[in-house]
Amino acid sequence: MKIPIIYERSAVIQGLRYHFLSRREIRLMIILVNVLALTSAVLSYFNKVLPLAFLLGSFLWFSLMLVFWWLLPFIVYRRNETFRDAFTMEFFEDGFRLANPRGERFFAWKKLSSFSETPGFLYFYFDPRSFFLVPKKGFASSDDLHEIRMLLNEQVGRKKNK
Numbered sequence: 001m002k003i004p005i006i007y008e009r010s011a012v013i014q015g016l017r018y019h020f021l022s023r024r025e026i027r028l029m030i031i032l033v034n035v036l037a038l039t040s041a042v043l044s045y046f047n048k049v050l051p052l053a054f055l056l057g058s059f060l061w062f063s064l065m066l067v068f069w070w071l072l073p074f075i076v077y078r079r080n081e082t083f084r085d086a087f088t089m090e091f092f093e094d095g096f097r098l099a100n101p102r103g104e105r106f107f108a109w110k111k112l113s114s115f116s117e118t119p120g121f122l123y124f125y126f127d128p129r130s131f132f133l134v135p136k137k138g139f140a141s142s143d144d145l146h147e148i149r150m151l152l153n154e155q156v157g158r159k160k161n162k
Contacts, residue, residue, distance in 0.1 A: 001090070001144055002088055002089070002091075003088070003089050003090075003091075003134075003138035003139055003140070003144075004086070004088055004138050005086065005087040005089055005098075005134065005135060005138050006086050006138070007082075007083045007085075007133070007135065009077065009083070011120050011135065011137075012077055012083050012133065013073045013077055014120060015118060015121045015133050016072070016076055016077065017068070017069060018118040018121075019123065019131065020073065021068060021069075022116070026068060029064065030064055033060050033061050033064055034061060036057045037054070037058055037060070038057075039057075040054040040056070040057040041057070082132075083133075085100050087099060087100050088100075091148060091151065094108060095107050095109050098132075111126060112124050112125060112156045113125050113126060113128075113156075114157055114158060115152045115156050115158060117149070119136075120136060121133045121134060121135055121136060122136065122149075
């Protein structure tokens with residue numbers, strides 16, 4: 001099966017957000033900052049701490065959201081040439097081939113450590129920080145997408161949130 005890969009800026013940025021917020025350490029940090037902000041709000045209400053503690057907790061929360069929801073996805077998108085290129089991707093029993101006008105490369109399934117899926121993309125992880133986004137819009141039908149999911153489950157396995 002062969003699919004075209006053309007990236008849309010807004011979809012890629014949303015896909016990058018999913019990736020960053022799916023990281024265990026980032027989710028843990030956001031939870032801890034939320035607990036800190038809520039605790040400081042309650043303690044400030046009961047006059048146990050100065051309102052400055054609540055303001056600091058809120059500032060930390062807003063800063064984290066700004067970084068992980070806006071800045072980081074835009075920076076990664078801007079710095080990565082891959083998202084401005086067009087590819088074709090061909091799937092085989094032993095791997096997949098990526099090709100663009102400048103060349104092509106074959107990847108065996110064993111090169112992938114895991115894969116995951118969001119509403120717009122399939123994520124092919126080579127390691128925890130290196131991945132390739134495959135837009136679902138490139139698949140001709142939902143049957144083709146289902147076929148690839150089955151192949152990926154068989155050959156690679158889903159990403160475990162670590």
